[in-house]
Amino acid sequence: MAQLPPMATILPKMRLVTLMLLLLAVCLPAADPPRIWDDEALKDWATPVAALGVRPGHYSAAEYYAIPGDNLKTYPVYHPNREPKGYWEWLQKQRPEPLVDASKIRSARDWAAAGQRAFEDLDNVFFRTDDPKLIARARDPEAFKDVFLLPDGSIIGNRWVVTEKGVVLGERECALCHVQFTPSGTVAFGGPAGVEPAGATDRNPAGVNLVPLAYTRFFPGDNFLVALWRSYTVPWNPDPRVEALKEKMTHPPGALFVGDPGTFARFHGSPWAQTKVPDLRGIRYSRYIDASGTHRMRGAEDLARYAAFVNGADPMTFGDHQILTPAQRKIRLRYADEVLYAIGMYLMSLDAPKNPNPAPDARSAAGQKVFQREGCISCHVPPDYTSGKLTLAQGYNPPADHPNADDIVRLSVGTDPELAMRTRKGTGFYKIPTLRGVWTRTRLLHDGSVASLEEMFDPARVQPDHVPGGWKGPAGDRRGIPGHPFGLKLTPEEKAALLAFLRTL
Ligand code: HEC
Numbered sequence: 001m002a003q004l005p006p007m008a009t010i011l012p013k014m015r016l017v018t019l020m021l022l023l024l025a026v027c028l029p030a031a032d033p034p035r036i037w038d039d040e041a042l043k044d045w046a047t048p049v050a051a052l053g054v055r056p057g058h059y060s061a062a063e064y065y066a067i068p069g070d071n072l073k074t075y076p077v078y079h080p081n082r083e084p085k086g087y088w089e090w091l092q093k094q095r096p097e098p099l100v101d102a103s104k105i106r107s108a109r110d111w112a113a114a115g116q117r118a119f120e121d122l123d124n125v126f127f128r129t130d131d132p133k134l135i136a137r138a139r140d141p142e143a144f145k146d147v148f149l150l151p152d153g154s155i156i157g158n159r160w161v162v163t164e165k166g167v168v169l170g171e172r173e174c175a176l177c178h179v180q181f182t183p184s185g186t187v188a189f190g191g192p193a194g195v196e197p198a199g200a201t202d203r204n205p206a207g208v209n210l211v212p213l214a215y216t217r218f219f220p221g222d223n224f225l226v227a228l229w230r231s232y233t234v235p236w237n238p239d240p241r242v243e244a245l246k247e248k249m250t251h252p253p254g255a256l257f258v259g260d261p262g263t264f265a266r267f268h269g270s271p272w273a274q275t276k277v278p279d280l281r282g283i284r285y286s287r288y289i290d291a292s293g294t295h296r297m298r299g300a301e302d303l304a305r306y307a308a309f310v311n312g313a314d315p316m317t318f319g320d321h322q323i324l325t326p327a328q329r330k331i332r333l334r335y336a337d338e339v340l341y342a343i344g345m346y347l348m349s350l351d352a353p354k355n356p357n358p359a360p361d362a363r364s365a366a367g368q369k370v371f372q373r374e375g376c377i378s379c380h381v382p383p384d385y386t387s388g389k390l391t392l393a394q395g396y397n398p399p400a401d402h403p404n405a406d407d408i409v410r411l412s413v414g415t416d417p418e419l420a421m422r423t424r425k426g427t428g429f430y431k432i433p434t435l436r437g438v439w440t441r442t443r444l445l446h447d448g449s450v451a452s453l454e455e456m457f458d459p460a461r462v463q464p465d466h467v468p469g470g471w472k473g474p475a476g477d478r479r480g481i482p483g484h485p486f487g488l489k490l491t492p493e494e495k496a497a498l499l500a501f502l503r504t505l
């Protein structure tokens with residue numbers, strides 16, 4: 001009760017109902033997060049890998065909870081000339097604080113609010129460093145020339161983390177990638193990637209690249225190249241381009257992870273089969289996570305598990321195939337359940353943003369008719385604009401007793417099968433994405449090869465001399481973007497109407 005203003009001053013201003021609700025909220029017990037790493041829920045969480053017919057392995061709850069959960073508040077790294085007065089000295093005096101304090105949480109809304117902070121401010125533990133040279137660099141104005149600044153003068157990449165051993169330099173986790181730059185110069189964390197800001201684009205100060213350090217910690221015993229190779233190698237179907245990485249860097253390092261401002265090669269994927277950084281504002285309409293539906297999405301707890309999974313709760317075993325060495329396979333990092341659950345609750349609370357400037361009604365009404373006539377509704381079923389189901393990647397014929405059989409549409413839209421068939425994310429499926437909020441996306445299809453709705457429904461996009469507007473892929477600039485033939489044979493008026501309708505969703 002200590003934080004409340006004296007009752008006498010607020011009582012007369014409040015209606016009785018409000019007061020009772022307030023009292024109830026204060027008296028409610030703090031909510032404990034559910035146990036995120038739950039053996040029962042994990043049993044049928046992951047989708048089997050098509051080529052093997054087995055689900056990827058995971059840690060048991062006993063293994064997972066054998067190590068303590070990380071839960072540390074992080075602080076902005078400012079352009080040194082924009083630091084609030086006395087900030088650095090103030091930071092040195094801070095004690096470690098929880099990023100998510102479950103004792104203050106009483107309602108679903110509290111979880112979502114805490115989750116927004118966690119999603120935006122979480123740092124990746126493997127990036128933390130107390131190296132005085134790097135810390136000095138992150139406070140040197142010379143290093144900030146090409147760095148994108150948020151309106152308050154702070155940066156997107158690095159964060160300061162107050163630990164038991166003092167202030168260390170860290171790096172943002174989720175929001176480092178899940179960030180949309182808007183034309184007004186601000187950002188929307190959780191929005192789709194694809195457009196870089198005009199002017200300064202670097203996330204981190206020059207000379208502060210913590211990625212190699214993090215990789216060698218995540219993959220102890222490996223040099224950076226071997227760690228890279230291990231991120232993508234497919235033992236049951238090796239890709240010579242990935243195997244070559246073990247010996248030498250075949251591309252500029254940036255191009256390997258980030259093929260395009262909107263795509264990224266995550267663990268288990270491939271630099272040659274990248275995935276777009278998707279819009280998370282609308283994940284609530286999905287029944288599967290990732291473009292290839294690697295995991296079920298049954299609610300906040302599955303999103304929490306996914307946040308754990310992409311941060312090392314992943315032994316990388318596939319049947320008899322082990323990707324990691326025994327030392328690497330031991331669980332070495334986990335976030336506290338309250339951090340993960342808060343993130344899951346936050347992501348579930350998000351909805352796709354509505355277009356502030358939709359086209360006139362008559363045109364979008366005509367477009368809605370085209371949408372129905374062309375059969376789009378059979379997969380992009382209103383009102384979610386997805387059935388939530390999985391379509392087949394070209395070449396996959398799942399067994400009748402596939403554990404996800406109820407969600408499988410037995411046809412292929414014929415988009416590039418590389419990710420779903422050849423990588424460790426190779427479930428054999430592409431999920432049907434929701435079209436809610438599609439007006440704000442600048443990368444379309446799983447690989448982000450398409451950059452606009454105009455390009456998506458342009459018949460020229462499938463021709464071999466097409467230059468993809470988004471991710472160009474490994475073969476160079478010109479290549480047809482195959483598949484998803486729906487809506488490619490419309491008259492110009494019908495196409496304009498369809499696009500106007502899609503932009504209202
Ligand atoms: C290095 C960049 C990067 C970081 C860091 C990152 N993500 Fe992602 N995220 C991606 C990419 C790329 C995909 C698409 C993967 C795919 O489709 O296979 C993705 C997919 C997802 C999805 C699935 C979305 C969908 O539509 O299926 C969720 C949920 C998600 N990320 C949440 C998170 C959370 C939570 C964090 C922090 C714990 C995080 N991500 C950190 C790049 C990143």
Ligand code: HEC
Nearest residue numbers: 374375376379391413415430431432433444445446486487
């Ligand atoms: C048979 C099911 C099916 C039908 C019919 C269908 N789609 Fe799709 N659609 C998909 C799948 C699956 C994807 C994702 C493919 C991928 O990522 O490789 C997709 C992707 C899209 C995308 C890109 C979304 C994004 O964020 O990447 C748009 C836009 C789209 N469809 C619109 C339409 C329209 C408009 C129609 C009708 C003219 C239509 N679709 C018909 C299954 C379908």
